[in-house]
Amino acid sequence: MASREPDHPVWLALQTYEIGPPDAALTFHARLARENRWTPAFAERVIAEYKRFCFLAVTAGHEVTPSDAVDQAWHLHLTYSRDYWERFCPEVLGVPLHHGPTAGGKAERQRYFEQYARTLESYEAAFGAVPPLEIWPAAAQRFGSDPLAFRVNPRSVIILPRRQTILGAAVLAAVLVGLGWLLGSGL
Numbered sequence: 127m128a129s130r131e132p133d134h135p136v137w138l139a140l141q142t143y144e145i146g147p148p149d150a151a152l153t154f155h156a157r158l159a160r161e162n163r164w165t166p167a168f169a170e171r172v173i174a175e176y177k178r179f180c181f182l183a184v185t186a187g188h189e190v191t192p193s194d195a196v197d198q199a200w201h202l203h204l205t206y207s208r209d210y211w212e213r214f215c216p217e218v219l220g221v222p223l224h225h226g227p228t229a230g231g232k233a234e235r236q237r238y239f240e241q242y243a244r245t246l247e248s249y250e251a252a253f254g255a256v257p258p259l260e261i262w263p264a265a266a267q268r269f270g271s272d273p274l275a276f277r278v279n280p281r282s283v284i285i286l287p288r289r290q291t292i293l294g295a296a297v298l299a300a301v302l303v304g305l306g307w308l309l310g311s312g313l
Contacts, residue, residue: 134181
């Protein structure tokens with residue numbers, strides 16, 4: 127399905143809008159990439175999807191829920207508070223766009239699951255394309271395994287992929303057993 131861009135004043139305003147001061151040494155795009163350990167190209171794609179989310183928030187006619195990646199862009203944008211509240215909301219969106227985190231619990235999880243699924247449907251209707259899975263995963267992933275993730279400082283921890291760690295531990299155990307056998311046999 128080919129993507130089509132909406133012919134809507136909010137969408138047109140979003141296309142020319144740039145987040146943050148243009149003369150900053152660390153631009154919004156670069157900061158988003160750095161803080162999430164994304165490539166600059168991926169951060170640019172997430173920002174484009176954030177703009178699509180904001181368009182849906184204004185035009186879908188129902189509450190919308192972002193993907194985790196889009197939510198990271200939204201969180202960072204909110205820290206640029208003057209830009210967000212004094213320029214973006216009134217001049218680009220035409221309305222305030224508040225971020226409402228979950229209150230927690232089973233009912234809230236179900237509500238956000240359904241809102242997110244409906245957001246994906248509205249995305250397809252508005253843009254004539256399926257949202258990119260690497261930015262907009264299925265609702266089952268977004269509210270199943272993704273909430274188990276957490277952010278860490280890679281300077282203070284060692285991050286090992288689970289599959290390689292299990293394989294490495296098995297090899298190390300085999301080596302230690304072999305070494306124990308050699309030492310026990312007196313060789």
